[in-house]
Amino acid sequence: MKPFGRILVPVDFSAYSAEATRIATDLARRYDATLTLMHVYDPLAYALPDGFTPFPPPQSERLFEVLQDQLAGAQAHALEAGAPRVATKLLQGTVAAQITEYAELGEFDLVVMGTHGRTGVKHLVLGSIAESVVRTAPCPVLSVKKPSVN
Numbered sequence: 009m010k011p012f013g014r015i016l017v018p019v020d021f022s023a024y025s026a027e028a029t030r031i032a033t034d035l036a037r038r039y040d041a042t043l044t045l046m047h048v049y050d051p052l053a054y055a056l057p058d059g060f061t062p063f064p065p066p067q068s069e070r071l072f073e074v075l076q077d078q079l080a081g082a083q084a085h086a087l088e089a090g091a092p093r094v095a096t097k098l099l100q101g102t103v104a105a106q107i108t109e110y111a112e113l114g115e116f117d118l119v120v121m122g123t124h125g126r127t128g129v130k131h132l133v134l135g136s137i138a139e140s141v142v143r144t145a146p147c148p149v150l151s152v153k154k155p156s157v158n
Contacts, residue, residue, distance in 0.1 A: 011039065011117065012035055012036075012039045012041045012117045012118045013039070013041050013042065013117055014041060014042050014044070014114065014115065014116045014117050014118075015032050015035060015036055015041050015042070015043050015044070015116065015117065015118045015119075015120060016044050016046060016107075016110065016111050016114065016116040016118070016119045016120070017029050017032045017043060017044065017045050017046070017119075017120050017121065018046050018047070018048065018103075018107045018119070018121045018137075018141075019045050019046065019047050019079070019082055019122075020047065020122075021047070021078050021082070022122065022124075022154075023122075023154045024122030024123065024124055024152070024153070024154045025121070025122040026122075027122055027152050027153070027154050028120050028121050028122040028150075028152040029045065029082060029085070029086060029120075030089070031120055031150070031152055032086075032091075032120035033086045033089045033090060033091045034089075034090075035118070035120070036086075036090075036091040036092060036093075036094075037089075037090040037091055037092065040092055041092070041093075041117075042092075042093040042094075042095065043086055043091045043093065043094045043095070044094070044095045044096070044097060044114065044116070045079055045082050045083055045086065045094065045095070045096050045097070046096070046097040046098070046099060046107070046110060047075055047078070047079055047097075047098055047099070048099045048100065048101060048102075048103045048106040048107065049071070049072070049075060049098065049099070049100045050100070050101065050102060050103050051100065072098065075098055076096075076098060079096040079097075079098060080096065082096075083095075083096050097110065103137050104137045104140035104141050104144070107119065107121075107137070107141050107145070108140075108141055108144045108145050108146065111141075111145050111146055111147060112145075112146040116146075116147055117147055117148075118147055118148050118149075118150060119141060119145055119147060119148070119149045119150070120149075120150045120152060121137075121138055121141060121149065121150075121151060121152065122138070122151075122152050122153075122154065123136070123138035123139075123151040123152065123153060124136075124154075138151045
């Protein structure tokens, strides 16, 4: 039995998630695994009055088209890098909760995600999505730092 048949990679289109995608692509190639790149759009609905959206419907539709295009670009890059199968998923909601819920529903064997490695006040204010996913995911989580430039 292959240890990793289904690998989930949450992406935010940063250098950190690009590094996580690179590592996950290598794992997918080695284990002939399916790679799923997902992005979670969090509209910060908790800070808005009921019924208010940050963008009117036409702008929201355009935003989702742009996000789908970015996912398609990441998908093409992972396929070019040797991942045997790459799917994409765009979700909306609280990021960490959506990642762990989708990991469970999709029966993923591994989550590979970038971490910004914030500490101190920045960590306190911004929180850590990766830390939350590590604590609540139904499967192992590999957190990846962006490589330092030497």
